[in-house]
Amino acid sequence: MTSGIIITPGLPDRALAANAKRERVSEAYLVRIRAVAAIAGVMLAFALVAGQLVRLAILGQGEVSVSMSQPMAIAFARPDIVDRNGQLLASDLIMPSLFADPALVVDKDELAEKLGHVLPGLNQAELRKSLADRDKRFVWIRRGTSTRQAEAIHNLGLPGIEFRNELKRAYPSGTLAGHVLGYVDIDNKGIAGIERFLDENGQVDPVHTPNLSNRPPVQLSLDIGVQHAVEEELAAAMATYEARAAVGLVMDAKSGEILAAASLPGVDPLVPSLERETMDRLSGGTFELGSIFKMFTVAMAMDSGEFTLDTPVDVRKPLSVGGFTITDSHPIGRILSVAEVFRRSSNVGAGMLALDLGAGRQKEFFQRIGLTGAMKTEAGSVADVQLPERWEAVETVTRSYGHGIAVTPLQFAAAAASLVNGGKRIQPTYLRRPTGSESDGERVISEETSRKFNALMRSNVTERDGTGRRANVPGLEVGGKTGTAELPGKGGYKEKSVISSFFAAFPMSNPKYVTLVSLFEPQPIKKTSMQITAGRNAAPVTAKIIARIAPQLDVMSRSETP
Template identity: 40%
Template sequence: MTRIPLRPLARILSAREKGENPDAIERENIRLRHEAMRDRARLRAEGRLLILGAAFVAAFVTVGAQMGLLAATEPVEPQATGMGAAIVAQRADITDRQGRILATNLVTHSLYAQPPLMVDPIRAAEELALIFPDLDAARLKKDFTSKRKFLWVKKKISPEQMQLVHEIGDPGLLFGPREMRLYPNGAIAAHILGGASFGREGVRSAEVVGTAGVEKTFDGWLRDPANGGAPLQLSLDLTIQSTVEDVLYGGMKLMNAKGATAILMDVKTGEIVAMASLPDFDPNTRPAPLTKGDPSDSPLFNRAVQGVYELGSTFKIFAVAQALDLGLVRPETMVETKGPMFWGKFKIRDFHNYGPQLSVTDVIVKSSNIGTAHIAQLIGGVRQQEFLQKLGMFDPTTVELVEAPGAKPLRPAKWPEITTLTVSYGHGVAASPLHLAAAYASLANGGTRITPTLLRRDKAETGPRLISEATSTQIRDMLRQVVVRGTASFGEVPGYAVAGKTGTADKPKRTGGGYYKDKVIATFASVFPAHDPKYVLVVSLDEPVETSGTEPRRTAGWTAVPVAAEIIRRAAPLLGLRPEVEPLADAAVTLVRN
């Protein structure tokens, strides 16, 4: 730094010449130097104060921003670092064939307590018991005042309940975020979806695992992050499913039935468009399974898949289809129906006396046990078993439900001729309504076997051929006649050419053997439209009784058939089927003038 002399020589000499005091020059220079030093010191001080002020402002801004962030985020407990595997809570959605949500996830909270942190455990227990009526206040008081360090209070709570717990204000009541499985449509398709529950649980998350239905079958797929969150798309149509359940519920109540089931299936692809079982349940609050009594009394019991029943006269079409395909009979072949028919000590009767003979077509139309038994004799037991095996009537269905493998049809250990006769009209072999629906679809679609599925398929998968196309056409014509002039006359739906077969089977007793005299399983297996089959519908009622007349009526023609007709009447337009005039059997151009 350059220093200016306090007594510059030039100025001293000049001052002496003028008679001025040289000391005044030194005092002036000292004053100026001190003023410059003061100004520099003030500038340094002001700079330091500015920097210090900026630092204080930055610190306060940082602290304020952090406090705002903490106030806006969820309060959490500090988590200890461990080597355990992380809980994967995310689970893919389940949708219907149109992409509508059937099952999804909902962010909710759990409520837990840390008694050592609680200020007033007695009051907290009493307040919690008011918010959650299912909690026992006495038990909570005991737990809160014990030496326990941690306990769950509620695994799932609503936002409203969370706010009420907040208002208690006890620091020992804490919340943990988690996802729960939500079924927005309630009980619709409950038996298909099944339900989900929590597996491994932590304070901050819980593992959602399937417990039944497709949730259990596809549990690994739904939890696999490799799928990128893609939904599981089912073959169900939510609108059709809701319609089927509404009509089936009304029909079950109208017919005083204990239970009911309905299956609507595409005859070409095997896609199940709707499948209902009543009584049902809400998968959001899945009930506990029964521990005693009849399993079918539980709302968890899926009658369409798990219900294995003797399905009565709906089996008759199998015997006739096989005999036609083997060339043993033709539709117009006359068959003996004079009754009763004796086989050893056994006696086979018809519901009505149909005279000495009926054509094969009328055996189906009138539903003659005796006529069907005579046709079965022509086929023989070995060939009968082979055909039923090909139809899938001896094995569990492969539908994508965890309950399906356990629903194996019941068949006799031995197969004498009397079994051949009784099985031909549906007694002696027990199968599920889903087995029946798949078999009818296989016979009506041109004769190729289909496999029922709950997954959407873009194209049909052609299975092995069971009967010829000509036989399939003859079968459809016979089933159509059952509705036009036979036991299923209440099944007619104008414009949709319904074809089908009724079946009324006595219900076996659970203990002691034998059958009930006044309890039946009434079933109607239908196909529509008959001339160009698109869908098969099976409706089955457990212990129905139609009481509009002077005497109670239990046969399928009076109970299951009207319910199926109403389902078709409502569902067919929703399926995109336009009502049309049924083509004449012998439509042709006739020359009337030359």
């Protein structure tokens, strides 16, 4: 018997072929039916699931919950920041950060207690509260631990905690130039100072993994050696003169590059501070700076062509204007020359020069040298100048000697530099400029006036009647101007609370650098014969700074002819 095929005797071949074809068509039909049924079944299942999800969403089923891990924060890879000589000021490091999975933590109290012994400042109560919610699968414990701390934590063997490497900013010089460098936030994003400048100018890269930046270093104009000298001398001055705060600046007179910028008390870039005492007084606060403003008054008078250094000014009597009487703290009792008005820092003489030139010319001159407009540097915006609305006779007199106008020390220094650098306005910068760069700013006084003014600045340090005698550094041709301004208070100015300042330039035969030192509320001490004037404190501090930084700046001392 043969299986599988049935042969009918006598059936023609053509009938056999037709029968086979019908059988194949029937089988194909059955396969299609099964496929369609399977697809329909799958689609129905998906429809049922979708319908159930919609029903639950509409009903707001409370028991349905989805537990998701907190996404890891996106960090920012930042380029190194270096000083003008390539010395490292800021850099990224890869550091371990500690997190926990509350669902895997066995004993939250034990974990918090043991971690508290390793991580200073850890808020154990807050950590216990965060770990109590076991639906969470991710809780940060400490961002940026040291390798020593990470090793100690690893050795505790606590379940539910792990590490993730992250980018963290490091500042090798600690608090040095802290106000200038600024801060970054927990995700390495710049929020102040040069760090913020980098973000605003597209010099940082968002990253999901701790990859160091491959961008070239950002080179600043700061000189770390000069910065250190300025900060050290300011700190010593605060201690010596019992001052509440101090400001110091060193700037290239012709390019505007800032080589040192300090405001003490300083700040730590790793610990952002909003305390008033640590504010940046160099560019973040405005102050009436007093008699150093006589620089502008005398330079304006000289450049007008109406006065020379020998022009007599009668200061024998107080100056009365607008119902106010202007006097000198130490009246001379005789007629002074313009040069003597400057050296003896006569308020009456400066007021008379300003009145003679007029309010309009004074206002235009202040605008031209950059004393009244807005200023901004790479480290951020500079506080706006404070000016009363009126600019009449009384205001013209008071502004001639630095009252009635409040500016930042940085803005003052930039304007004053234009008087000694040959007469051109400069824009301060914290970025390194090509060697030999000079200001292409507006001319504010003639080269001839600048040359004569420099000689006057030098005489204020060398002549016996000069208020800046204690700023002299043998062989370095220092010139400058003092300013002692009473601080405003309730009911008027506080006679015994002052800002004492000294603006200097060197060498005066061809000024390369300018400096500014301001001491806030220095106290009367025996060393200063109980005086708080700038000639007694800010001037000698300036001398110490210049003596230290001149060799670093290749400004060598030389013998001078008496």
